[in-house]
Amino acid sequence: MTRLIKPTRRAVLAGTAAVLTTPYLNRAWAADPVEINMLAWYGHGEPDMVEEFEAENNVKFNAKYYAGGDNMLALIAQSPPGTYDIILSDGEFVQQLNAAGYIEQMDADDYNFDDFWPEFQKFPGHWKGDDLYSVMVRYGLLGVSFNTDVITHKEAMTYGVFQDEKLKGKVGHFDWHLPSLGQMSLYNGNNDPGPFDIDDDAWEKVQETTMSLRPQVGGFFDYGGTFSNLKNGEMHAMCGIGDWITGVLRKDGAPVDSVIPEEGGIQWTESYSIGKGSDKADIVRKFIQYMLTPEGQVRSIQMAAYPGLSPTKSGWKAIQKENPDEAKRSGLIEGADNDPIKMRKEGRIFNRDIPQQQDLEDWNDFWSEYKNA
Helix, strand or coil, rough: CCCCCCCCCCHHHHHEEEEEEEEHHHHHCCCCEEEEEEEEEEECHHHHHHHHHHHHEEEEEEEEECCCCCHHHHHHHHCCCCCCCCEEEEHHHHHHHHHCHHHHHHHCHHHEEEHHHHHHCCCCCCCCCCCCEEEEEEEEEEEEEEEECCCCCCHHHHHHHHHCHHCCHHHHHECCHHHHHHHHHHCCCCCCCCCCCCHHHHHHHHHHHHHHCCHHHEEECCCCHHHHHCCCCCCCEEEEEEEHHHHHHHHHHHHHEEEECCCCCEEEEEEEEEEECCCHHHHHHHHHHHHCCHHHHHHHHCCCCCCCEECCCCHHHHHHHCCCCHHHHHCCCCCCCCCCCHHHCCCCCEEECCCCCHHHHHHHHHHHHHHHH
């Protein structure tokens, strides 16, 4: 007859601890994470942005990256409905996403818009009447980006610096037409109502101004090429970018900076939408809400791939506490000279947009002609 031996409490606890601390058993017992397909600019699906949310919610982001709103639209058009659960879009393309039926309507009550700065509470294009389709999570400013060993801050305070003789062959372009052509439009004085809402005569002059810059241009670069050519000094100035590039390089010790020149700067805006047909809408909504918390905004502001600015008041307060130097550098302090809200109120910042009086293809076609000139 076999004698039953009752385990002691200590033995039970020891066995339980072994189960809880054994990595293999942990993986065996844990449910597989829910996979969320993301379409975004590079960096948004990286660990510094999503690891905390993934761990707390047992999800895994699968990120597909693009550069430029035109490429984003093409990728979605080539994919079956429901392919992407969450779409990070440039603000000016939300209307096209909505018109094409690529994104779901969102419930505005799910998001704390009272925490947004008033300028961003009902951001153009994100709403259709009172219906919400995208939520702004970060933004940044485009101006003159330059090598501080070659160009002074005073010289950089006009887009005309790109024509300086000492920059011949040393001016680069981020290879996307909207940022650069918008800056050339501002250089021509198109600030009422803005650089993207111009008649055909003004558009003709923008093309002439842009083409006159061609002898100065040393290349057209993607995201990585823009970084490397500014870092190694191959290019001394870049048109079409701003602190989202030079902010990272400065942290690495490169002698570069960006300023908003006298003619004004352009705001890029990144916003999240829920992909049409996604069966993960609930968890995507929770992620967007997380990104708008002070903790999420601190991650966003300091994103390793490229920095951004916060549209929320609590985000500003959080970065001031978490990293005062970064708050000062990026202007997220009310009343600072580089305060982006202050510059907007002064009429120095214009939202990047698609052409209002020409077809988008007109601008795209000219850009191809300009590159091949």
